[in-house]
Amino acid sequence: MDTNEEIIQDQDVSASQNQPGARKRALALVNIDLCTGCAICANVCPVNCVTIVPSELNFKGVATVNERCTGCNICAIDCPWFAIIMVNADGTKKDPAEYAKQLQRLRGYR
Ligand code: SF4
Ligand code: SF4
Numbered sequence: 001m002d003t004n005e006e007i008i009q010d011q012d013v014s015a016s017q018n019q020p021g022a023r024k025r026a027l028a029l030v031n032i033d034l035c036t037g038c039a040i041c042a043n044v045c046p047v048n049c050v051t052i053v054p055s056e057l058n059f060k061g062v063a064t065v066n067e068r069c070t071g072c073n074i075c076a077i078d079c080p081w082f083a084i085i086m087v088n089a090d091g092t093k094k095d096p097a098e099y100a101k102q103l104q105r106l107r108g109y110r
Pocket of ligand 2: 028044050
C-alpha cells in the first residue's frame, strides 16, 4: 500500500463525496505517518477546521481535518513536514510531481 492510500484510509473522502450536497472543493488530507503534531496547520487554517487529536504515533498527537475544509491549500503549504496533500472533490489527487512544483513555487523556492 502506498502512502497516499494510507492517507485516504485515514480520512475517507470518497464516502463523503457520495452524500447529497457533496463537496465541490478540494479537501486537505493528513498523512499521520509524517505528521508531528506541531499544530502549525491548525494555527494557520482560516476556518479552524484542523484539530490535533491524541495518537500513539507521537506524543503531541496528529492533525485531523473536518468537513468544513474549504480546500484553500494553506495548511499544505505551511506544513513543514509535507504531511498534507490536497484531494480533489472527486477523490482524485493532483499529480504528485506537479503538486510538489506548485508547493515549491508557493513556498518561494522557485
Ligand atoms: S503542520 Fe503538518 S506536521 Fe504539523 S500538525 Fe499539521 S499536518 Fe502535522
Ligand atoms: S485546506 Fe485550508 S481550509 Fe482546509 S484544512 Fe487546510 S487551511 Fe484549513
